[in-house]
Amino acid sequence: xxFQAHTxxxxxxxxxxxxxxxxxxxxxxxxxxxxxxxxxxxTLGDPTRAQDVAQEAFxxxxxxxxxxxxxxxxxxxxxxxxxxxxxxxxxxxAIPADVSSELDLERSDFPSLASQSFVNELEKQDLVEKLxxxxxxxxxxxxxxxxxxxxxxxxxxxITERPVGTxxxxxxxxxxxxxxxxxxxxxxxxxx
Amino acid sequence: MNCPxxxxxxDYLSGELTDPQxxxxxxxxxxxxxxxxxxxxxxxxDALLRNQPLLKAPAGFRERLLAALDVRxxxxxxxxWLWALGLGLVIATVGLLAGKLGSxxxxxILHEITALVSxxxxxxxxxxxxxxxxxxxxxxxxxxxxxxxxNFLIGGVILCWGLWQxxxxxxx
Numbered sequence: 001x002x003f004q005a006h007t008x009x010x011x012x013x014x015x016x017x018x019x020x021x022x023x024x025x026x027x028x029x030x031x032x033x034x035x036x037x038x039x040x041x042x043t044l045g046d047p048t049r050a051q052d053v054a055q056e057a058f059x060x061x062x063x064x065x066x067x068x069x070x071x072x073x074x075x076x077x078x079x080x081x082x083x084x085x086x087x088x089x090x091x092x093x094a095i096p097a098d099v100s101s102e103l104d105l106e107r108s109d110f111p112s113l114a115s116q117s118f119v120n121e122l123e124k125q126d127l128v129e130k131l132x133x134x135x136x137x138x139x140x141x142x143x144x145x146x147x148x149x150x151x152x153x154x155x156x157x158x159i160t161e162r163p164v165g166t167x168x169x170x171x172x173x174x175x176x177x178x179x180x181x182x183x184x185x186x187x188x189x190x191x192x
Numbered sequence: 193m194n195c196p197x198x199x200x201x202x203d204y205l206s207g208e209l210t211d212p213q214x215x216x217x218x219x220x221x222x223x224x225x226x227x228x229x230x231x232x233x234x235x236x237x238d239a240l241l242r243n244q245p246l247l248k249a250p251a252g253f254r255e256r257l258l259a260a261l262d263v264r265x266x267x268x269x270x271x272x273w274l275w276a277l278g279l280g281l282v283i284a285t286v287g288l289l290a291g292k293l294g295s296x297x298x299x300x301i302l303h304e305i306t307a308l309v310s311x312x313x314x315x316x317x318x319x320x321x322x323x324x325x326x327x328x329x330x331x332x333x334x335x336x337x338x339x340x341x342x343n344f345l346i347g348g349v350i351l352c353w354g355l356w357q358x359x360x361x362x363x364x
Contacts, residue, residue: 022258029254037249051250055257062261128244146206147241153208168208172199179237 010074017065025065029058032075035149036082042148043086043141045133053089057082072158079151079159083141090137131178139174146171193220195227201234276354283347 008027016024036057041050060081068077132140142160145151153171157164193216203209204217221228 022261026254026258029257033249033253033257034246037253038247041247047247051253054249054253055260058257059261125244128240143241147238148244148246150242153206168199168203171206172202175202175237176198178241182237182240 011070014065014068014070014074017062018068025062028074028078032078033058035075036078038148039079039082039141039144040086042129042132042144043083043137044089045140049089053085054082057085060085073155076155076159079145080161083159086141087137095137127182131182134181135174135177139170139177142167142170143174143178193217195224196220198230198234201227201231202238204231205234205238273354273357273360276350276357278354280347280349280351280354283344283350285347 008024010028010031013024013028017028033054037050037054040053040057041047044050044053057078061078064081068074132143135143142156145156145159146153151159153164153167156162156167160167162170196217200209200213200217204214209217221231
């Protein structure tokens with residue numbers, strides 16, 4: 001029988017952090033830093049600012065951790081802080097959260113796509129990145145949470161404090177926009 | 193079942209349909225080639241979005257964060273409730289002292305109240321309060337004007353809030 005490392009549950013780490021255990025909070029940071037950074041970065045579209053925003057989200061979480069009562073998952077609570085920090089940053093920079101930017105995407109960006117499918121995964125990632133940037137930040141954050149982070153509409157509803165129906169409608173609209181922008185390049189029409 | 197709307201396919205792929213809705217759609221797909229093609233297209237698009245790897249936090253993110261927590265915590269070495277207690281005391285004291293030194297229209301009103309209290313069942317308590325050190329300040333308070341009274345009250349509220357925060361902090 002091999003040795004199996006004990007991985008503490010979020011609840012245990014949160015309880016320890018609530019008692020002031022900085023190490024336990026450090027473990028939570030380790031566990032969620034990529035999710036928080038990814039969400040901030042894709043919502044803001046600016047890696048440098050995203051790092052500061054992700055850091056601010058964790059600092060706010062540390063300060064407020066004694067008020068976390070466990071009514072939702074810790075990750076959902078943390079996501080809510082990260083979403084709020086990202087939108088605060090957008091407001092600070094006077095960027096409207098609900099206005100889409102024009103998609104500056106040409107076939108020439110992806111010459112290999114004109115006649116065939118993607119050459120490699122990196123090209124796909126680059127394209128998805130550009131497609132996401134064409135969405136308004138509020139749609140972008142919901143798409144990222146749902147498709148890239150795998151959260152359900154109900155979880156996103158709790159995080160963004162919008163009704164489940166609104167989240168679904170946003171996802172549908174965002175997906176329609178992404179699809180219409182991408183389908184030629186992605187060759188995902190029925191004929192493909 | 194008629195051919196469903198596009199959103200139904202999206203909900204299906206996201207696992208957001210109820211069991212009866214899912215069964216109904218799957219039964220429809222058995223006999224509808226057009227919907228199977230739509231589903232295949234949506235599955236492809238879904239996979240493209242879902243298979244994106246998460247962006248990694250920059251190297252050393254955790255260490256920089258914990259260092260930033262140290263800096264911020266050291267600049268907040270005293271808890272909020274202690275600041276509130278101190279601030280409340282200062283404001284209330286300023287209000288009290290300024291009231292003693294000022295003119296006394298409101299002070300007279302308080303004199304009347306004190307006199308009424310001293311004749312009531314609480315008289316003994318009022319008398320015993322007057323024997324306390326510094327009680328000579330009380331009958332003349334606030335003596336100044338309503339601004340000073342408000343000053344004293346604000347100090348009192350902040351003081352109470354500080355006490356409440358202190359109790360909460362000690363109970364944790």
